[in-house]
Amino acid sequence: MKRTFMTLISCLWLAIPLSAQSNKLIRELEGKRGALQKQISDTESLLKDTKKDVGSQLNGLAALTGQIEERKRYILAINNDMEAIERELASLEYQLNVLQKDLKDKKKKYEVSVQYLYKNKSVEEKLMFIFSAKSLSQTYRRMRYVREYATYQRLQGEEILKKQEQIRKKKVERQQVKNAKEGLLKEREAEKAKLEDQEKEKRTLVANLQKKQKGLQSEINKKRKEANQLNARIDRLINEEIERARKRAEEARRSATVREKTESKDKKSAETVTATKSKPLDAYSMSKEDRELSGSFAANRGKLPMPVTGPYIITSHYGQYAVEGLRNVQLDNKGIDIQGKPGAQARAIFDGKVAAVFQLNGLFNVLIRHGDYISVYCNLSSASVKSGDTVKTKQEIGQIFSDGTDNGRTVLHFQLRKEKEKLNPEPWLNR
Secondary structure, three states: OHHHHHHHHHHHHHOOOOHHHHHHHHHHHHHHHHHHHHHHHHHHHHOOOOOOOHHHHHHHHHHHHHHHHHHHHHHHHHHHHHHHHHHHHHHHHHHHHHHHHHHHHHHHHHHHHHHHHHHOOOHHHHHHHHHOOOOHHHHHHHHHHHHHHHHHHHHHHHHHHHHHHHHHHHHHHHHHHHHHHHHHHHHHHHHHHHHHHHHHHHHHHHHHHHOOHHHHHHHHHHHHHHHHHHHHHHHHHHHHHHHHHHHHHHHHHHHHHHHHHHHHOOHHHHHHHHHHHHOOOOOOOOOHHHHHHHHHHHHOOOOEOOOEOOOEEEEEOOEEEEOOOOOOOEEEEOOEEEEEOOOOEEEOOOOEEEEEEEEEOOEEEEEEEEOOEEEEEEEEEEEOOOOOOEEOOOOEEEEEOEEHHHOOEEEEEEEEEEOOEEEOOHHHEOO
């Protein structure tokens, strides 16, 4: 009977609606994939027909390349989901086989018990079995055996019914997962077809630009000159910010030394003050608040929000790289370029303090300090913050400029620094 009880417990455990697990997995995969799908759908509106001039075509190539990268990311996500569903299907097949084997075993045992009862079916035979006992205690044990065997047989019948229901549900669950797999396969083929069309469009655009090599080189040189002006200004402002921090730290140290001199009033202390005044400060010394903010910022690497509102495409990545298909076109980006919809706002990626707001070529640029990290937001048509303001994560700090001469192209140039060190922003952002 103990074994029978354990069998029943096992049966009840398997009776838990496992289909909920598969459905949950499918919902989770669809949710994650849905965010990427929405991102692609929203950013498709950013791919507009470009004019025939080199500058617009070059910008269009950057936007199209960004969209292709997003679509490749989405196809990769589909492939990963396919693998997860394949694993789930294999697990379901194994569970189904176990259930069917268990059902077969229970049916066999039930058949044996039915045959036994058939052979000893009469009440007289049961009574003879009980009263033929040699002692009162044996009589009691035989009575209990007859009663428990009847209960066991009933439970066996119930277990078979439960097992059959579990198998039915498991088959339904398996079919649901198979349907999800078939849907993913169709979706992947559709995305691959779209990707192929976009890559064909990109090859056509590159071919047109190759015919305009002279104008292309001139446009690249123009963009490089503008970028150099912007980066020089940013570098100078960051150096000034660091110098101000150094002076504040030095002044604080001098004040502490003067207090020490006043308290001690001895010659040795006075000599120490003189030596300290003449000794330069080797490194920027952060306040306790800045140190805490820096630590929090670093701990959020990979979790920081995108610095733009609404749908976006990253059209230019960090560092030096050649433009695919174009010879002698080398880009050197100190940050990343993010294209959004007209009306998109720049927003702070973390709590901090506005270190500087400046204009260059009629556009606004904002620097925000997060301890010893500095985020830089460029190409704004207006700024809603000023130097010294405290900002919060995701707070809007200005509207990104939309170029009316280039189909309203709206691009934020974003940089990230750790003091003077330039960082690749992408690993820090949550995409």
